[in-house]
Amino acid sequence: MHILGIAFDISLQISWQPSRTTKSIGSCGKWQVARAANRASFEQALASVREESVNAANRLMAEPVQKWARHAFEPSLKADHVSNNMSECFNSWIREDRDKPILQLLENFRRKIMIRLSEKWAEADKLNDTITPYAKENLTMNEKEARKLQVLHGRGRWYETLDQAGVKILVNIEDGTCDCGMWQMTGLPCMHAIAVFMYNREYAHDHVHWYYSKEAWKMTYDGNINPIPDESRWPEFEPQNIPNIEPPMKKTKVGRPKKKRTRAPDEPRAPNATFSKRCSLCNKLGHNRATCPSKGNDQLQKEKQLQKEKQLLRMSQKHQHTGLLHMWDALVLQINNLQLQLGPTTMNAAQAGLP
Ligand SMILES: [Zn+2]
Ligand SMILES: [Zn+2]
Structure with a gap:
């Protein structure tokens, strides 16, 4: 059994994603097309995309369906992944190492994989069940529906x-x-199969594909990676007839380099930890006025309105006051100027009719 071979086949299978080239299709219609596990639902979902945009449907169908649509996947692979979340996960796993020089990068990868293999192997070894936790969870979920x-x-x-x-x-x-x-696609009995097993008084557990067994899980992480000695202890190396490998051409892309992993279309957004928003309606932290839980609360709305009006009134009074003062100052200045020009006796503030 070549687990790696299967993983490779799976990665070929999802070599194209609908999101990459059909961003313009609104809603999640294209994902419904990709996720449809049988021909009938696929046709139905495709028809609804076509209704929205004929172009979009044509663009989807321009790619071979076995590359992106679940219903056309090879059933012997027992994989139903339509997204490349796996590689996104890996990307996020190696995030801190990505900018490192090549030797350090490889060394950090080696360490990470060495530890991961042994941790996952130990987890599988400790498992007190014949099938993996993933398979178990899936069965439990389907059992509920099967009833x-x-x-x-x-x-x-x-x-x-x-x-x-x-x-x-x-x-x-x-x-x-x-x-x-x-x-047939996943190797895990669906709700219909489980309903039949229940009817026949059989255990769905016994009908899970071997790929989800404890044995297969352990085999996946069976490999071992050894530590590598420090560079100073490496043996002498005389390169002979080995071409000089130049570093790759550096292509600079527009904008800031992207580090965050791309989230699946139905995955919740990452919590924003850098700032907290304060609601202008209820003055509480954690949401804004658009999502305020007390939005429908009339009392609160009225109080807020009243406060606003009072503040406006206060502000306008203040403005009137300062405005008058400015005018008064300007007048006094003008009178003073006049007095300077005409002499002190001809005119004063009282004669000008000012207070
Ligand atoms: Zn079924
Ligand atoms: Zn609020």
Whole structure:
């Protein structure tokens, strides 16, 4: 079993993502197309994208579907990843090392992977179950949904499942396939398959693909990486017939280099830790007036309005006052000037009719 080979196949499978070239398609329509696990839902989702934009649908379909649409993935791979979150995770994992010189970068990678392999191996070794926690969680989730399904069966391999809305999905228990597409694609029984197992009083656990077994999990992290001695202890190296490798051409891209990983379309946004916002409605921290929980609160709105009006009044009074003072000062100055020009006896402030 070549786990690495499979990982490579999976990485080829998701070599193209709808988000990369079809940003202009609004909403998450294109993701529904990519995520559809069977032909029928795929066609349906594609039709709704086409309704929104014929161009967008054409651009999606210009790429071979087996590269990005779940329903067309190779079922033997047992992988349903439609995003490249895996590489984004890796990117974020190596974030501090990315700007390091090459030797230091490789050394830091080696350390990280050395520790990761042993930690994950120990985690798998300690596991008190026959399947991985991921598979277990998935089963539990599907079991909940399976309880809502009705199973009908005559004889033979085909089982009919009906949900509460009356939607019919067929399960082939011998081939391990389901109309919904997920069982054969992931190797984890979908809710329909689980409903059939419940009906037959079988354990869904026993029908999980070997890839999710404790054994396979341990094998994934079985490899070992040894520490490398310090550079001063490296053996002498005489390069012979080895071409001189020049550093790669440096291409400078526009804008600040991006370090943050790209989030999945349905992933919540990262919490903003650099500043806290204060609401101008209720004056509390943590939200703004658009998302204020007391927005509908009429009393608060009225009080706020009243406060604003009072403040405006105070401000205008102050302005009037200072305005008058300025005028008075200017008049006195003018009178003084006149007095200087005409002489002190001809005119004074009282004669000018001023207070
Ligand atoms: Zn199913
Ligand atoms: Zn508020």
